[in-house]
Amino acid sequence: DMRDETDLSGLKLTIDLKRGADPDKLMQKLFKATTLQDTASCNFNVLIGGMPRVMGVRELLDEWCAWRTESVKRRVYFVLKKRQDKLHLLKGLKKILLDIDKAIKIIRETEKEADVVPNLMIGFGIDQIQAEYVAEIKLRNINREYILKRVEETASLEAEIEDLEDTLARPSRIRKIIVSELEDVRKKYAEPRRTGILYDYAEDAESEEDAIEDYPVTLFLSQHGYFKKITPQSLRMSGEQKFKEDDALSMSVESSNAAELMFFTDKAQVYKTRASDFADGKASQLGDYLPAKLGMDEGESVMGMVLPGDYSGYMIFFFENGKAAKVELSAYKTTSNRRRLTGAYSDKSPLKALLHLKEDREIAVYSTEPRVLIVNTALLGEKTTRTTQGVALLTLKKKYVLDTVRFPEETGITDLARYRGRSIPATGALLKTEDSDDKQLSLI
Numbered sequence: 369d370m371r372d373e374t375d376l377s378g379l380k381l382t383i384d385l386k387r388g389a390d391p392d393k394l395m396q397k398l399f400k401a402t403t404l405q406d407t408a409s410c411n412f413n414v415l416i417g418g419m420p421r422v423m424g425v426r427e428l429l430d431e432w433c434a435w436r437t438e439s440v441k442r443r444v445y446f447v448l449k450k451r452q453d454k455l456h457l458l459k460g461l462k463k464i465l466l467d468i469d470k471a472i473k474i475i476r477e478t479e480k481e482a483d484v485v486p487n488l489m490i491g492f493g494i495d496q497i498q499a500e501y502v503a504e505i506k507l508r509n510i511n512r513e514y515i516l517k518r519v520e521e522t523a524s525l526e527a528e529i530e531d532l533e534d535t536l537a538r539p540s541r542i543r544k545i546i547v548s549e550l551e552d553v554r555k556k557y558a559e560p561r562r563t564g565i566l567y568d569y570a571e572d573a574e575s576e577e578d579a580i581e582d583y584p585v586t587l588f589l590s591q592h593g594y595f596k597k598i599t600p601q602s603l604r605m606s607g608e609q610k611f612k613e614d615d616a617l618s619m620s621v622e623s624s625n626a627a628e629l630m631f632f633t634d635k636a637q638v639y640k641t642r643a644s645d646f647a648d649g650k651a652s653q654l655g656d657y658l659p660a661k662l663g664m665d666e667g668e669s670v671m672g673m674v675l676p677g678d679y680s681g682y683m684i685f686f687f688e689n690g691k692a693a694k695v696e697l698s699a700y701k702t703t704s705n706r707r708r709l710t711g712a713y714s715d716k717s718p719l720k721a722l723l724h725l726k727e728d729r730e731i732a733v734y735s736t737e738p739r740v741l742i743v744n745t746a747l748l749g750e751k752t753t754r755t756t757q758g759v760a761l762l763t764l765k766k767k768y769v770l771d772t773v774r775f776p777e778e779t780g781i782t783d784l785a786r787y788r789g790r791s792i793p794a795t796g797a798l799l800k801t802e803d804s805d806d807k808q809l810s811l812i
Contacts, residue, residue: 440545448532455525458518460498465515580644582626591618593670596655597646606651623675630674632722638712674724681726687717688769693758694748714757721773732776737768741796742776742788760793
């Protein structure tokens with residue numbers, strides 16, 4: 369029973385436990401099933417030097433520090449240049465101080481305005497910038513007091529320039545500036561955390577799986593996406609498995625009630641669940657319709673079921689265009705309780721078959737021509753990304769596509785050597801009449 373005891377002091381929910389209930393286990397379940405405790409995953413795909421890169425937190429901090437260091441250096445250099453320019457002007461003004469009357473005389477005796485600056489440059493040995501600055505001084509400011517006040521700034525400017533140059537030359541001073549500015553930001557904008565962060569957190573070894581009753585079951589998946597879980601006792605007492613009129617068995621496997629299940633669909637998605645999420649069924653029942661049970665998108669249908677176990681081995685996806693992609697099964701392992709993964713495989717060509725293998729072995733690939741190619745999966749290079757388009761496996765003529773994939777022992781082929789290939793891509797051999805077996809079921 370749960371009560372809402374929220375008052376002016378804040379939010380408060382009280383849960384009354386049944387006798388013998390473990391509060392720690394209950395809290396673990398609440399943390400996993402609700403947002404009381406959550407994890408946030410981030411995909412840091414950023415542009416570095418104009419090139420996209422996926423970076424970790426440490427790399428991001430290193431890049432930010434490098435960028436911030438360069439920004440502070442540019443700012444210090446900008447201030448330094450301004451101070452140097454001002455000092456340069458004051459040094460020219462200092463020379464004028466030695467003989468103000470001479471400067472006035474040069475200006476008065478110059479006939480053309482354009483010659484004022486060149487004449488001042490010659491008369492006092494100053495450059496054009498300094499001469500133009502002196503020529504623009506207002507008449508009321510041509511007095512010793514004004515000029516002395518301006519010249520007195522020279523000493524402070526020289527000290528400031530020396531300090532700025534030292535800052536640029538010493539990385540430690542740049543870092544101190546960055547730290548100081550960050551502390552100012554923290555003082556101005558910081559607010560107390562409203563949530564807590566756990567460091568070096570390790571989950572209790574007693575996980576949610578321990579609470580699931582485990583017992584042997586047999587799992588059945590139909591071609592139209594109906595799923596059944598039947599216990600051995602019920603299976604022994606049952607007759608033939610029931611399916612819809614136009615449906616048939618796609619695969620069956622012996623497993624356990626606590627087993628994790630992965631259902632791949634034709635929309636390049638995979639849905640993760642457990643056998644315990646389904647009620648025990650009977651052979652006389654149709655079972656659960658997976659698109660409805662798992663909340664699939666409209667028009668989405670199941671292509672195959674995989675029991676990942678310890679996530680060893682790899683998945684092989686076979687596409688209509690004759691390509692095959694070999695992806696490590698560990699690429700589908702998640703730390704959070706995510707029920708759906710998008711981008712389960714490439715969507716560039718329709719998926720025709722999928723396999724979960726623990727180790728490499730021979731497979732028979734059929735095309736609609738019909739041709740058959742028997743190859744070892746070791747020829748397929750493993751890819752690191754789930755959405756890889758794979759490698760060319762079967763060379764197809766224009767109007768033909770990859771049709772299905774079987775294990776050689778499940779085919780009706782007697783002369784396997786005729787269809788065996790040593791390299792890929794290959795066209796395979798035309799299927800002989802005596803080797804065809806239309807009653808064989810595909811892997812999906």
